[in-house]
Amino acid sequence: MDSTIQWIEYSTGNTVIHNVQLQSPQKYVEINQQAQDGEAYLAMTSRPGLTWQVARDLTCRGLFHDTGALNNSRSTAFRKIGLDVAVFAIAVDLGHIQSISTPVTWAVGYVRNPSIGYTTPNGATQDLMPYYTTRYPGVNISVAIDDFTSAFPDIQQKAIALDNAILRDASKISVQYADLVSLAARQTIGSLDTTVSTGSDGKPNASDVRIFMKDISSPTSTGRVNPVEKIYAALPLLLYLNASLVGPLLSPLLDAQDGSAGQPYAAQDIGLAYPKATGVRGAHNQGVEQTGNMLIMLYAHARFSGDGTLIHKHYDLAKRWSNYLVNNSLNPSNQLSADTEIRNSANMTNLALKGIIGVKAMAAMSRALGQHDDAQVYDSHATTLAASWESLALSSDRKHLLGTYGDEQSWALMYNLYADRLLDTGVVNQTVLESQTAFYKTLLSSSPKFGLSIANNAGGISNAAWLLFTAATVLDDDVRDGLINGVWTRASFNQTTGPFPDAYDSATGAIQGGANANAGSSFGAMFSLLALNVPNATIVAPPILNESTNSGDGGRKASVAIIAGAVVAGVTSMVLVGLGVWFVRRKRHRHILSLAERERTETPSPGHLSPYFFVRTPHPERRPPSTTSSSSSDVSVSESLEAIGSDNSLLPPSTESVVVPQNRRAGKGAARDEPSRPSRRSGLANPTPGPPPTPVAPRRNGTIPPSAIVGLRAEMEQLRRVMQDMQRETESPPQYTG
Incomplete structure (x- = not known):
């Protein structure tokens, strides 16, 4: 004023x-x-x-x-x-x-132009411009306004078509669910700024797209920049509309942490005062929470957009985070959840589950990049952690999951099960899902007016986002609809001031944070059920570069070449010696080499599939509607988005690419006896590890992948052992004299 x-x-x-x-x-x-x-x-x-x-x-x-x-x-x-x-x-x-x-x-x-003050990993500050400037040279806002007003009738029709497509999909679940979806999209999209950097010529760089989210849910906050748990909550909406949006939203977080040392877990955000994206803020006690969120979202982006750029570029960072989760997920003592209402609860079952799913997501990302050694390691860790988690998390009567290990009176909304269902990671088995669904049904029979609270120790506070995540994990439609009803009842409640909030009292509807609390971006979680039917895409990774195609970093490549050369030379020498001995003793020892060779090259059965090969089979009642109708209102969401102008402009440009099949069953020559994969709306068995490692070409900046070097060393060790066995058989037994 x-x-x-x-x-x-x-x-x-x-x-x-x-x-x-x-x-x-x-x-x-x-x-x-x-x-x-x-x-x-x-x-x-x-x-x-x-x-x-x-x-x-x-x-x-x-x-x-x-x-x-x-x-x-x-x-x-x-x-x-x-x-x-x-x-x-x-x-x-x-x-x-x-x-x-x-x-x-x-x-x-x-x-707002520039939109964001972005601090790069090397400490430089960039002024990032709105994305629309790439279409209007010279930042000519007048031309943009002309285009908008003159084309409004066409734009309006496309927007109506999109709304109708979304509501049609949501109405197949329930009328109440369609109402909630109607509220959610604008709150989430309104929290985002899509930006581009400028080149040395001052012109916007359309190939360098970054998206920033403002935390608008707290009335006292100046706005955290790219709050990880809020992006995680909004993920279903982003995947449903256009999964390529997730990449530019995660990129600033990933870039800021790629070269950081001393912090093995993921950051909470990249700034406390929007629109200043100043970078990560150092140590915090939400390590499992935010690291699990980042790995889940990183894999979800690749799985549903088909863009393997981020998992390729940030593979080492993802491994560092995964190793942290391996060591800290099962017993997250002294760790905090992003849910402030239950922060004082140690050994939180739900938090531990998120970390384990993060490890399983890392296995899937490793396999997508051909890093099969890593994939098998993380698969093994996830399987071990999941078994231990189940033994600790189940109540003594095995009827439900405890909110806190060992506390038989505790319970909580296990909303982190949603990531398991969304990504088909199979961490939690069907029996547990059935028991937990039945337990929710019992709780709902006496729940407060506005639905279940987050946990028994949450002070009666509900969270709309997590209730909708939970609704997408249950196996009973009546339970699903009961969870939806609590949120719908609060959304239609007009006896409190302020917007429909993220968190509220489950009995009175009172807004957490006071009447001035804002509606948050986490309402993208309302699309949780719709996102379950987003089809998988074939993951396409950038080309794996050979050393001859790179001119920079010669010292590093030279050292890599020396190491690789030494390994190969050692293998060659061992092979020559082994062949000499083999020719001498071929009749006696042929079976030894045969067994060794078979062990090295044997191919697993067709059932050895990794999570990114799973067939997405939507639940019959959630199956995306047919698009064969000629009615103008009966168009798919993807068709509506395409009509609006959604394209691949947000996807990083690619040239020659390495394509990793997302679905073996769809590929020519797939094994005919491969068992079908259960739907995410049915139970999922733990997947078996994928095929053994195969020779891998150099990746990222021309370096030899660690798994390739490990594989060569393993072959050297195998040959050495075969030779030792052969030598022992040719030696005379020792003689002892008394």
Whole structure:
């Protein structure tokens, strides 16, 4: 109210535009969640009978009241916002009409350019521009406004088609679920800024896309930048609309941590004061929570978009995080959950589960990149952890999962089961899912008005996002609908002030954080059930570079070449010696070499499939609707998005690529006796490890993958042992004398 504003009015010939901004803007500053460096626009398509005016409110309104028109003038007496309130008025005289051939189109917008102050991993600060600048050279906002207002009828029809497609899918689950989905998308998408960097020529770089999310759920927060647990909650919506959106959202988090040392777990965010993305904030006690979130989302992005760029680029970082989870997931003592209501609970069953799923996701990512040694290691760890977790987490009567190990009175919403269902990781077996579903049914029979709370020790606080995650994990539609009903009842409750919140009292509906709490981005979780039917994509990784194709980092490549050469030379020498001995003793020892060779090359049975080969078979009642109808309203979400203009512009450019099949059963020559994979809406057995390691070409920056070197060393050791056995058989037995 104390800030002086200034304004200007102008016309492009097609559109009349009012532009308003602070006279002294403060770059990257927000006060009470309001940017101090943005510009507001009010525009209307030019047409006969259009008039405008900028003046005091009483002046503009009085003139329009008396004459039905404005005088096309503007005051230049800039002043404080609350002093002699200025009105930016536009009016249209349509005359005596019964209908009009063209609509009266007007638009309101708010632009912050640059959008984000981004600190790069090397400490440099970049001003990131809005993504729309890639389509409008010279940052010509007027042209963008012209395009929007002139194309509005077409844009509106496409938006309606998208809404109808989403509601059609959601209505197949329930009417209440469709209502919740209707509320969610705008809250999540509204929290995002899609940006690009600028080149040395000052032009926007369309190939360098980053997306930033503001934590808008807390009334006292200045807005955390890319809060990991909020992105995790919003993941179903992003996957359902366009999985390629997830990559640019994770990239700033991944880039900021790639070269960091001393912190083995993932960060919570990359800044505390939006829009300043200043980088990670150091040590915290949500290591299992945020690390599990990041690995799950990293694999989900690759699995559903088919883009293997991130898992390839950040593979070493993902391994570091996975090793942390291997050592810390099962007993997450002194760890905090992102749910503030249950932070004091140690050994949280739900938190441990998230970490184990993260390890299993790492196994899948390793296999997708051909790192089969790593995949087998992480598969083994995940299987061991899952077995131990089940023994600790189940109640003594094995009827439900405990909220806290050993506390028979404890329970909690096991919303982290959702990641297991979404990714088909098979960490939790069907028997546990059935028991937990039955337990929820018992709880719902006496639940408060607005549904179940997060846990028995959560003070009666419900969380809409986690209730919808939980609804997507149960095996009984009545239980599913009961969980949905609690959230729907709170959404339709009009006896509290403020927006529909993330967290609220399950009995009274009171908003957690006070009446000024904002609706959060985590409402993307409302799409949890719809995301279960998003089809898998074939994961495409960037080309694996050979040393001859790289000109930089010669010292490192030279050392790699020396190591690889030494290993290969050692193998060659051992092979030559072994062949010499073999020719001498071939009859006697042929069976030894035969067994050794068979052990080295034997191929596993077709049942040895990794998670990214699973066949996605949607539950019959959740199957995506047919798109064969000719009705204009009966179009798929993907078709609607394509119509709106969704394309692959957010996907990193690729040239020659290594394609890793996502589904062996669909490939030509697949084994005919391969068993079908259960749906995610049915029980999932733990998958068996994938095939043994095969020779792998150098990857990332021309380096030899550790698994390839390990494989060569293993072959050397195998040959050495065979030779020792052969030598022992040729030696005379020792003689002992008394």
